[in-house]
Amino acid sequence: MNRKWGRPGLCGRVVGLTVAVVAVCVLGATGVAQAAPDVGHGAGSVTQAYLLGAAPGAAVTLRNGAGQVVGAGHVDRLGSYLVRELGPGPGYRFEVNGRSGNSFAVLDGPTPPPDTLYRQRLKQGLNYIRVRDGVTLAAVVHPPVGKTLADGPFPTVIEYSGYQTAAPHDFVIGALGSAANRPDPLAPAISTNLGGIVAPTAGFATVSLQMRGSGCSGGAFDLFDYPTVYDGYDVIETVARQQWVTGHRVGMVGISFSGISQIAVAGTRPPSLAAIAPMSITDDLYSTGFPGGIFNTGFANTWLAERQADARPAPDGGQPYARELVRRGDRVCAANQRLRLQTQDVEKLVEQNPTRTPGLFDHRAPAYWAPKITVPVFLAGALQDEQTGPQWTSVIDRLHGNPNVWVRAVNGAHIDSMDPQILGPWNEFLDLFVAQRIPQIKPGLTALAPVLYESTTGTPGRPVVTSRFPQATSVAAARAAFVRDPRVQVLFGSGTDTRTAGGPGNLSAPWSAGFGAWPPAAVGDGQRLALDADGRLTADPGRPSSISFRPDPAARPGGTLDVVGPSQLPWKALPRYDWASVPGRSGVGFVSAPRPADSVAVGPASLDLRLASSAPDTDLQATISEIRPDGHETYVTSGYLRASLRRVNAAATPLDPKRDWLAPQPLARGFQTVRIALNPIAYPFRAGSRIRVAITAPGGDRTSWRFATPTTGGRVVDTIALGMGGSTLILPIVSGMRAGTPLGACEGLRGQPCRAYSRAFNGG
Known part of the structure; x- marks a missing residue:
């Protein structure tokens, strides 16, 4: 590319720079002295062009190498202007008040600059x-x-x-x-x-x-x-x-x-x-910014x-x-x-x-870049993440071509990806793949961790083990030990480990399980349960019927905590959750019979509704919880959908209704299939407990997410088909797997509120 680069190292020195040198550092070396002050200096970025030092308020146009106008506006009060989404190539020029400036190239990204x-x-x-x-x-x-x-x-x-x-x-x-x-x-x-x-x-x-x-x-x-x-x-x-x-x-x-x-x-x-x-990443800015297509x-x-x-x-x-x-x-x-x-x-x-414009979202999505990664990856996240969201697990499959990927998933909030049982392997990973050294015991890191945990979560966490193999004879031997870890390791029950000091809500998981993929192969197409009359969730549905409710986002508090921005409150050991039950006819619930044996769910899930509505569009939320034998209810996960964005794409599976989030379709009269993607689950429904799914308007079940759901005032009526041929819940139950510990206390499970169970009006 026709570009010149300034002397290396010049811009790294701050003290004593002259005004001229500052200009070179900011503008680049090309053409600084030749550009008239009122015309300014143009330069090319990757897919962008910017202008500095032009006359404020002046009319400005940008022409490409063919002389076509590809941008126009006015110079801002700081003397600048910028144009985005440009094709790469030489010969671009800004014209300021009709005067042509310097020529420059817009860059393409993959072509690296000179090594100098x-x-x-x-x-x-x-x-x-x-x-x-x-x-x-x-x-x-x-x-x-x-x-x-x-x-x-x-x-x-x-x-x-x-x-x-x-x-x-x-x-x-x-x-x-x-x-x-x-x-x-x-x-x-x-x-x-x-x-x-x-x-x-x-x-x-x-x-x-x-x-x-x-x-x-x-x-x-x-x-x-x-x-x-x-x-x-x-x-x-x-x-x-x-x-x-x-x-x-x-x-x-x-x-x-x-x-x-x-x-x-x-x-x-x-x-x-x-x-x-x-x-604690996301898979896509759209899934965090517009969960289920709702802002x-x-x-x-x-x-x-x-x-x-x-x-x-x-x-x-x-x-x-x-x-x-x-x-x-x-x-x-x-x-x-x-x-x-x-x-x-x-x-x-x-x-x-409001829909997922590909040109805006595609290249900003981690899911877009993940398949291109060839270096080793250590990825960690929480399954009730209140900030970026729990849908980050979608990236795991996008990394399938990379053999050197290790994932740690844990229940809890945004900060929990740094918990002690993750920070230890994180340190080992960096020692092995960046430092190229045998991971050693690091007293400083072990001492620092509880201070950080105490300051952010109010609980010290279990001690960090910085190396499981300090006696390895070589880096190769230590690496061989590390790579035996499963590709995906799920830490279950964080906050309920009674063996660790700190009490309920402490950063510690009492057991874990490893898998070769997400979802695990043993999940298959999932376990399907039908939504049935009298609020039953069953593998043996009865005759066809239906139930109607009136989704109302104002029926409950917007969230379980009074926070919407960044806050350490959801990270505390025992937040004072306000997890309200579904009042009146604003939602419906469906509950299974007590489980005869443990049912461990690991992976994405889907609620497949046969839905009719009195409105051309309706916003829905589905929430999975566990009804314990002691009469308490534990939050597990939720999913959301604006029904007009119900269309799935060719990548959809029984467990994961993938979408492009384009081309809204108003609801027609009568019943139609509306699949709600549930955020990923890693939870053991233990023997004697019951599985519940509640369907409401969005809101009330998350700490920091809120939803731009239109006010309904209870006037919208949604009807769900039940029984044979009706609506079903598909869960990622791992065949033959059992929980690693007995059912513990309800309080303290990180990121998962607990309340007394109250039936919905339809009995579930």
Whole structure:
């Protein structure tokens, strides 16, 4: 490509930069001196083009190499303009007030830049790393605890997100200040603890990388768009070439935001990436933002609003550390704010895309990138995740072509992917596949873990075992021991292990089981139970009948806790759940007979309704629970569907009604098949207990999710066909499997509320 690259390492130095050098760092080396100030300077990103330094308010057009206009608007008050979704190629030019600017190329992504870009030198502390389109990204280099970079080389990992990631102050001191209500604006966010303190304590150097368009990084924020993905590629290649990096290969770590980012970056296959360890991810931004096709006005909406606020230009807006550094005179951080007004309006995007527009969602989905990953993967998540959601397990099958994948699933909330029984193997994985060393016992990490757990969950968790094979004679022998772990390991009953100090709700699972796939092969097509008269759930349905109810989202509280945004409340050992029963005729329930033997469900599930409605559309929620012999009811999982989006695609299975989430179809008169995909289950329904499915309007059964369900006032009437030829529930029961422990106390099961069972009006 017709591009020139500036001198390596220049933008990594902050102190003492001249104004001219800052301009080169931000704009790139091509044509800076030749561009007139009012015309500005144009540059190409991956599928994008941006303009800096133009006359504010001026009319601007973008022409491609054929002279066609491919973008038009006005320069913003910071002198910038940006155009997205462009085809790669040379010859692009911005015209400002009719005057033509410099020529540049829009990049294609897969074509790597010249290797000279990766010769930048990074120092301990805050750096600005230049990527292929000339943008610089803020990144903080942390050596292992108690070390300096001069003590290297070190095995190295990268944590990459748009949170307050590259704030340059100490993580621990910042956390202590926050606990004392004296927050340090230059301290990183608690959500960056894996890179900020856990990995350095485990003996890894960490690079805490700030996503473009947030903090002190340049560029415009655009959630997981192509420039952000390939930024990760470029930073991996730059970091790996540092003299303090062992073996010149790096890993990636992180939870949630910095877990999701790993999947896409690894999918670009950077040559110097050794392994990734994502936690608490999603499979698709649509499934979190629009569960069942219904907009998530709870956590998803709040999270998007926070990202929009973080992208505002400092010092008047944006993240605290960016505001503070700009006030203190960091000229690179200040210059990097110039594209912030080009951030897309997320609220408008949501409004314009109520269905899953492929061009918007496909390349932002972890499920899209997962099949492209070839490096080893350690994936962990919780099955009642109140933030990103429990549907992350859909990614497991997308990794089927990769032989080096290990998955840990546990009941619980968003933070539970870091529980002690997962953090230990996580450490072993990084030692073996990034550090290329025998995992050793690490007293520092074992001591740190309960402090982190206590501060976030109010419970210390069981001790972390950092190595199960410290006496291995070689890395190969230790790796051979590790790879004997099952591909998928499910930890059951977290919060109920009476052998562990900390009481109910503590981070500890009393038993686990391993499987070769998700769902396990022994599930087959699942076990089908019919919805029958008198609220029965049975394998032996009676004559055809029906039941009607009036779904009303106002009939119960919106959630089981009074939270909709990021909160540590759902992570506590014993949250004060308000899990209300279904009142009046606002929902129906169906309950099985007591199970004659344990029935362990592992995998996705489906509620296949024969549905008729008085309305052309209706929003539905199906919730699975266990009715215990003592009369209490335990929450297991839920699923959601806007009935007009009921069409399934060719990939649908009996257990998993997969959809494209396109082309809504109003409900016709009479009964039609409406399949509700239930979020994944990993739960033992023990002998003597009964299985229940309740059908209501969305809401009332989750902590942080809320739903943009139209108000019905009880006027909509939904009717479900029952008995022979009617509606059925399909559960992923593992043939021949039994629970590893007897039924314990109802309270304390992490992420799963418990209440006294109350029958629905139809008897179930």
